[in-house]
Amino acid sequence: MMKLTLPGLVLLFSCYTNQSYCKNDLNGNNSMNSVGKHGEISAKPFEPDDYKIITSDRADGRYVSTRGFVQYLIRNQQPQLAFDPQFSKQEFLQWQKKVREKMQELMKFPDVTPQPLPKFLSSVKREGYRVEKWEFYPQSGSVVPFLMLIPDGVSAENPAPVALCLPGSNRSKEQLAGEEELNPVFANSKFNDENKMAKFYAQEGIIAVAVDNPGIAETSDLEKYTGKIVYDRTTFTRYLIDMDWHYMGFSAFQSHQLLKWLRTLGFIDPERIVLSGHSLGTVAAMYLAVLNQDVYAVVYNQCITRLIDYAKVRTRPDSIGRRPESSWLGHSVPGMWKWFDYPDILASLSPRPVIFSEGATLSDIELIKRAYHIMGADANLAVYHYPMYQDCRNRKHDYETIPEGLDHKEFWEYYNIDGHHHYFKADVVVPWLKDVLKP
Amino acid sequence: MMKLTLPGLVLLFSCYTNQSYCKNDLNGNNSMNSVGKHGEISAKPFEPDDYKIITSDRADGRYVSTRGFVQYLIRNQQPQLAFDPQFSKQEFLQWQKKVREKMQELMKFPDVTPQPLPKFLSSVKREGYRVEKWEFYPQSGSVVPFLMLIPDGVSAENPAPVALCLPGSNRSKEQLAGEEELNPVFANSKFNDENKMAKFYAQEGIIAVAVDNPGIAETSDLEKYTGKIVYDRTTFTRYLIDMDWHYMGFSAFQSHQLLKWLRTLGFIDPERIVLSGHSLGTVAAMYLAVLNQDVYAVVYNQCITRLIDYAKVRTRPDSIGRRPESSWLGHSVPGMWKWFDYPDILASLSPRPVIFSEGATLSDIELIKRAYHIMGADANLAVYHYPMYQDCRNRKHDYETIPEGLDHKEFWEYYNIDGHHHYFKADVVVPWLKDVLKP
Numbered sequence: 001m002m003k004l005t006l007p008g009l010v011l012l013f014s015c016y017t018n019q020s021y022c023k024n025d026l027n028g029n030n031s032m033n034s035v036g037k038h039g040e041i042s043a044k045p046f047e048p049d050d051y052k053i054i055t056s057d058r059a060d061g062r063y064v065s066t067r068g069f070v071q072y073l074i075r076n077q078q079p080q081l082a083f084d085p086q087f088s089k090q091e092f093l094q095w096q097k098k099v100r101e102k103m104q105e106l107m108k109f110p111d112v113t114p115q116p117l118p119k120f121l122s123s124v125k126r127e128g129y130r131v132e133k134w135e136f137y138p139q140s141g142s143v144v145p146f147l148m149l150i151p152d153g154v155s156a157e158n159p160a161p162v163a164l165c166l167p168g169s170n171r172s173k174e175q176l177a178g179e180e181e182l183n184p185v186f187a188n189s190k191f192n193d194e195n196k197m198a199k200f201y202a203q204e205g206i207i208a209v210a211v212d213n214p215g216i217a218e219t220s221d222l223e224k225y226t227g228k229i230v231y232d233r234t235t236f237t238r239y240l241i242d243m244d245w246h247y248m249g250f251s252a253f254q255s256h257q258l259l260k261w262l263r264t265l266g267f268i269d270p271e272r273i274v275l276s277g278h279s280l281g282t283v284a285a286m287y288l289a290v291l292n293q294d295v296y297a298v299v300y301n302q303c304i305t306r307l308i309d310y311a312k313v314r315t316r317p318d319s320i321g322r323r324p325e326s327s328w329l330g331h332s333v334p335g336m337w338k339w340f341d342y343p344d345i346l347a348s349l350s351p352r353p354v355i356f357s358e359g360a361t362l363s364d365i366e367l368i369k370r371a372y373h374i375m376g377a378d379a380n381l382a383v384y385h386y387p388m389y390q391d392c393r394n395r396k397h398d399y400e401t402i403p404e405g406l407d408h409k410e411f412w413e414y415y416n417i418d419g420h421h422h423y424f425k426a427d428v429v430v431p432w433l434k435d436v437l438k439p
Numbered sequence: 440m441m442k443l444t445l446p447g448l449v450l451l452f453s454c455y456t457n458q459s460y461c462k463n464d465l466n467g468n469n470s471m472n473s474v475g476k477h478g479e480i481s482a483k484p485f486e487p488d489d490y491k492i493i494t495s496d497r498a499d500g501r502y503v504s505t506r507g508f509v510q511y512l513i514r515n516q517q518p519q520l521a522f523d524p525q526f527s528k529q530e531f532l533q534w535q536k537k538v539r540e541k542m543q544e545l546m547k548f549p550d551v552t553p554q555p556l557p558k559f560l561s562s563v564k565r566e567g568y569r570v571e572k573w574e575f576y577p578q579s580g581s582v583v584p585f586l587m588l589i590p591d592g593v594s595a596e597n598p599a600p601v602a603l604c605l606p607g608s609n610r611s612k613e614q615l616a617g618e619e620e621l622n623p624v625f626a627n628s629k630f631n632d633e634n635k636m637a638k639f640y641a642q643e644g645i646i647a648v649a650v651d652n653p654g655i656a657e658t659s660d661l662e663k664y665t666g667k668i669v670y671d672r673t674t675f676t677r678y679l680i681d682m683d684w685h686y687m688g689f690s691a692f693q694s695h696q697l698l699k700w701l702r703t704l705g706f707i708d709p710e711r712i713v714l715s716g717h718s719l720g721t722v723a724a725m726y727l728a729v730l731n732q733d734v735y736a737v738v739y740n741q742c743i744t745r746l747i748d749y750a751k752v753r754t755r756p757d758s759i760g761r762r763p764e765s766s767w768l769g770h771s772v773p774g775m776w777k778w779f780d781y782p783d784i785l786a787s788l789s790p791r792p793v794i795f796s797e798g799a800t801l802s803d804i805e806l807i808k809r810a811y812h813i814m815g816a817d818a819n820l821a822v823y824h825y826p827m828y829q830d831c832r833n834r835k836h837d838y839e840t841i842p843e844g845l846d847h848k849e850f851w852e853y854y855n856i857d858g859h860h861h862y863f864k865a866d867v868v869v870p871w872l873k874d875v876l877k878p
Contacts, residue, residue, distance in 0.1 A: 046665045062582035064574075066654040066689075070675040072580035077682060135503075141511035143501035214505040221506040222760035226485045230761050236509040238765040239750050241680070243516060244774030250505075311678050321661035322669050326677040334773040335683030 052316035052405035067323070074312045081339045083347040085370040092350070092374045099348040102339050103290045107249040109256065112139040118261055121145075128152055129202040131177055138257040145218050146258065147177045147210045149202035154267050161272030161437045162207040162262055163299070164255060164288075165198040166281025168422075170231060172217030173198075173210035183224045186217040191423035197278060197301075200426050204434055207268060209258070213280060214251050237329045247330035252287045259292060272296050272437055278424045283331065286342070289349055297353035297436050301424050303386075303417045304360035304368075306341045307331070309402055313414075316407040324408050343367055351377030353436040357425040359385035359416045362397060380436075384428045386418035491755035491844035506762070513751045520778045522786040524809040531789070531813045538787040541778050542729045546688040548695065551578040557700055560584075567591055568641040570616055577696040584657050585697065586616045586649045588641035593706050600711030600876045601646040601701055602738070603694060603727075604637040605720025607861075609670060611656030612637075612649035622663045625656040630862035636717060636740075639865050643873055646707060648697070652719055653690050676768045686769035691726045698731060711735050711876055717863045722770065725781070728788055736792035736875050740863050742825075742856045743799035743807075745780045746770070748841055752853075755846040763847050782806055790816030792875040796864040798824035798855045801836060819875075823867045825857035 054071040056063050063069040081099050084091075118136035132148045154160045165176045172186050178199035181187045198208035212219045215233040223229050237247040255275075263270045273292075276299035277285030289295045307327075314324040343364040346354070350371040359365075365383050372381040389395050395416050402414045412419055493510040495502050502508040520538055523530075557575035571587045593599045604615045611625050617638035620626045637647035651658045654672040662668050676686040694714075702709045712731075715738035716724030728734045746766075753763040782803040785793070789810040798804075804822050811820040828834050834855050841853045851858055 046661075051661055051664065058582070060582070062576065062580055064582055064584060064658060065660050066658045066672075067660040067675050069581045070678050073682060074678060076580070137501065141501055141515070142508045143497070143499070143503055145503060219503060219505045221504050221762070222485075222490055222756055225490065226760035228759045230759055232761060232764065233505075235762070235765045236506050238768065238771060239509050239513060241773045242746065242750070242771055242776045243512060244777050307681065311681070317661055320667045320669055321665035322671060323660070323674070325671065326674045329677065329768070332677060332681055334680050337681045338683050 046319070046321060048317045048319060048321075051321075054315050054404070071312070071315070074308060077308055077337050079308075079337060079340045079344060081344065082341070083344040083367060083371060085367060087371075087374055089374055089376075092371065096348045096350075099340060099345065100290055100293075103287060103345070106333050106336055106339070107252055107287060107291065108245050109249065109253045110139060110245075112257075115139065115257075118258075126202075131179060136258055136261060138254045142254075144211065144254050144258070145173070147173050147179070147198065149177055149198050149208040149210070150267070151202055151205045151207065154205075154207060156266035159267050159269045160205055160207050161274060161296075162209060162268045163198070163201045163274040163276045163433070164259065164262070164285075165201070165208050165210045166251075166255065166275070166277040166285050167197075167210070167213055167216075168195065168279030168281060169213060170216055170229075171195060171213070171278075173212045174217065176210040177208070182218050185223050185227050185229055186220075194423040194426065195278060197276060197424045197426070200424075200430050201276070201433070204430060206274070206433070206437065209262065211255060211258070214247065214254070234329050237332075241329075241332070241334060246333055248283055248287060248333055252284045252291070255284055255288055256291065259288070259295075263294075270294065274299065274433065274437070276429075276433075277301060279422065280330075286345055286349075289352070290345060295352070297355075297433065298349060299355055299357065299429050299433065300346070301357045301429065302422075303358045303415050304343055304346060304356055304364050305415055306343060306364070308337055308341050310411070313402050313404045313406050314408060314411050316405050316410070318407075324411075347371035351375035351380050353380040353382075355382040355384070355429055355432045357382075357384045357429050358422065359383065359389055361402070361415055362395065363401075382428075382432050384425065385416055386421055388418045388421070389416040485758070485760060487756045487758060487760075490760075493754050493843070510751070510754070513747060516747055516776050518747075518776060518779045518783060520783065521780070522783040522806060522810060524806060526813055528813055528815075531810065535787045535789075538779060538784065539729050539732075542726060542784070545772050545775055545778070546691055546726060546730065547684050548688065548692045549578060549684075551696075554578065554696075557697075565641075570618060575697055575700060577693045581693075583650065583693050583697070584612070586612050586618070586637065588616055588637050588647040588649070589706070590641055590644045590646065593644075593646060595705035598706050598708045599644060599646050600713060600735075601648060601707045602637070602640045602713040602715045602872070603698065603701070603724075604640070604647055604649045605690075605694065605714070605716040605724050606636075606649070606652055606655075607634065607718030607720060608652060609655055609668075610634060610652070610717075612651045613656065615649040616647070621657050624662050624666050624668055625659075633862040633865065634717060636715060636863045636865070639863075639869050640715070640872070643869060645713070645872070645876065648701065650694060650697070653686065653693070673768050676771075680768075680771070680773060685772055687722055687726060687772055691723045691730070694723055694727055695730065698727070698734075702733075709733065713738065713872065713876070715868075715872075716740060718861065719769075725784055725788075728791070729784060734791070736794075736872070737788060738794055738796070738868050738872065739785070740796045740868065741861075742797045742854050743782055743785060743795055743803050744854055745782060745803070747776055747780050749850070752841050752843045752845050753847060753850050755844050755849070757846075763850075786810035790814035790819050792819045792821075794821040794823070794868055794871045796821075796823045796868050797861065798822065798828055800841070800854055801834065802840075821867075821871050823864065824855055825860055827857045827860070828855040 054068050063072055081102055115137040118134050121133040123130050123132045129149050129151045134148060135143050135145045137143055167176050174181050175195060176198040178196040198210040201208040240246055240250055262268055273295050274297045275285040275289050275295050278301040282300045282302040285298055289298045317323045347368045372378050396414050493507050502511055520541055554576040557573050560572040562569050562571045568588050568590045573587060574582050574584045576582055606615050613620050614634060615637040617635040637649040640647040679685055679689055701707055712734050713736045714724040714728050714734055717740040721739045721741040724737055728737045756762045786807045811817050835853050
């Protein structure tokens with residue numbers, strides 16, 4: 001990795017700084033303005049690059065702009081349970097326990113009254129496996145449908161591993177299973193063939209359980225009546241937050257309840273439970289793996305990002321002064337930044353087998369590798385990049401930390417994300433999973 | 440008030456129920472569907488009224504739709520610190536203390552290191568008062584400008600009451616003060632004359648302190664450089680939530696810190712501190728009044744709504760199946776619905792003088808009146824409706840509880856909101872305030 005002290009980079013950073021100081025000359029946001037005085041308006045057109053890094057134009061460095069002050073808070077946010085690469089094995093284990101306990105708090109799973117057992121609804125035969133449809137009852141008032149793909153020959157005498165498959169944002173369980181959508185409006189043809197995660201697993205002798213993301217496909221609202229996809233998960237997510245919950249906790253809770261039942265099935269090997277997420281599904285998989293120590297392995301088919309970086313460095317405004325927006329509200333776990341970010345949580349999964357099949361920044365890969373090394377489990381970690389970044393010469397590496405002032409596209413480049421090829425990487429995941437599940 | 444048992448209303452509700460059951464015939468969201476089967480699609484066009492009330496089509500009443508289940512959660516939400524009109528005075532006081540303690544938790548005010556004293560910047564003379572510009576430092580990294588309108592003749596020997604004025608959503612402190620905007624883009628001509636709250640107070644001998652809403656006008660981001668208003672408070676609000684805070688707590692904290700300093704000024708009567716909010720500003724005023732027991736009176740220039748009702752009853756979809764969205768994220772205090780709703784919080788202000796100058800539902804007015812009656816302070820509560828609803832015959836009264844299935848406009852009607860005339864009601868507020876502040 002190149003160091004900040006190299007001339008080219010110093011120049012780059014100085015350049016940013018100069019640009020930001022230039023704002024003094026144009027700045028109407030000067031608290032010394034007398035009452036009623038117009039801010040000075042520059043004759044020169046607005047130049048987004050002049051404002052891409054949020055700076056204070058005051059000698060005391062304080063921010064008048066609320067967005068500026070929030071940036072100050074973000075820069076100073078120090079997650080209290082961040083993974084420390086200097087941990088001894090003993091310290092790692094103590095920290096891992098604290099992460100799990102904090103995660104239990106943050107996920108806010110409700111205490112629920114006893115619910116009926118899941119109910120079998122139907123079954124269809126496919127080549128090499130059958131697809132069963134079931135529904136389960138995570139808590140009063142709620143019913144959640146799911147599919148279970150059971151390979152031929154699996155029985156109590158011949159139990160098999162199970163993979164709970166969690167789909168990408170607006171994908172259905174039927175899509176994961178390679179089955180016809182319940183309603184044509186739920187279909188999403190993009191990478192439809194690539195994303196049949198559950199089907200691929202079933203074909204390899206792994207029991208695959210597939211669920212919908214809350215609010216999507218069979219669990220959506222009026223789309224099946226209107227024939228129009230207007231998925232609004234933000235509104236009910238907001239209501240969940242006001243009721244002291246959140247989308248990811250809600251989603252993880254449903255799968256958490258399902259896992260309890262899966263463990264009781266005689267034909268499932270309870271020591272070979274896998275959580276497999278694609279895109280949005282990786283997030284619930286990650287939280288669930290922390291909470292359920294008996295989960296054997298995790299498939300994380302999404303680039304590992306940092307939520308705090310995502311907020312902090314994406315600040316380059318567009319031509320009318322709009323900076324990039326925050327991610328979808330469903331990702332928000334209120335208060336989580338005080339404690340840890342995604343790479344910390346993922347590091348806490350060591351020494352369990354995990355595959356990251358769409359890469360990360362080099363520093364986060366090093367960080368998580370370190371967690372596996374501390375636990376003497378280097379071999380349990382597999383990392384693959386997007387195909388275009390598999391050649392390390394294509395990866396961005398001439399930086400120490402990701403600079404502020406990026407737009408969304410530049411952010412992706414630093415994270416080695418080839419967003420147009422975001423799909424389930426069966427070619428690397430399936431062989432890896434078969435291998436780690438070998439008896 | 441008419442009772443639910445009257446034939447007309449029973450009919451109304453049955454009608455809703457029948458409509459919802461009709462959905463069984465069209466419903467593709469039936470968990471008995473076999474795998475891969477298409478949902479049945481109705482030949483008849485989508486009729487929003489058929490779906491305006493969210494119902495389950497299952498015998499067990501459970502919801503497959505996540506929006507449906509969240510509706511179930513909202514319906515069953517029972518705020519644990521709701522005001523009980525049966526309270527004795529003693530019980531009321533105990534409850535009031537619990538509300539305050541819970542509010543302290545929910546607002547999440549940070550512990551801050553000592554900050555510099557507020558700094559005087561400039562002063563201009565107006566007829567009967569002067570306008571001083573100051574800035575203060577609520578916490579490290581932050582500076583907040585404010586205006587202080589000081590009536591002629593006010594001094595340590597002749598102290599005056601003070602009103603902290605909190606503006607509507609996208610209005611500036613300059614607008615409240617009747618001063619020229621710092622930048623022409625911050626101007627909002629609608630009800631500009633009516634909303635000069637701080638100026639009106641100063642003209643009546645009340646010291647008026649005016650602040651911006653966080654992220655607006657002088658505290659905004661790039662608007663002063665672009666000349667275009669693209670206020671994005673949602674993104675930084677989301678970041679605040681992820682950092683375990685929220686917009687209202689942030690806003691209230693700033694004013695809370697300002698209040699501490701105002702109390703120390705010799706020319707201010709610390710026993711006559713008023714919080715005066717218009718629109719969004721009422722919310723911070725309400726929270727601050729709960730937390731600061733020495734606040735003498737509150738001006739609440741906004742219809743009293745219920746957040747939980749706002750979520751629960753606004754469910755009528757539009758022609759393509761979109762139900763009304765949640766309110767702006769800045770209103771969210773994560774977890775607050777577990778404890779209380781706005782009318783409960785407002786009831787807890789009894790026996791302090793409060794004016795509600797844009798009405799409420801009749802039942803919430805009765806509820807809050809009851810809180811004042813319990814405390815023997817009926818005269819301290821003043822309620823005025825929007826002009827068009829001042830004649831009680833214009834108010835909706837033929838219902839016991841507000842029914843679900845409303846669109847936004849219908850919701851306003853139940854709350855007696857004449858949204859096109861939402862401005863500071865100086866005609867009722869100023870005389871009332873002068874009266875309650877009389878020595």
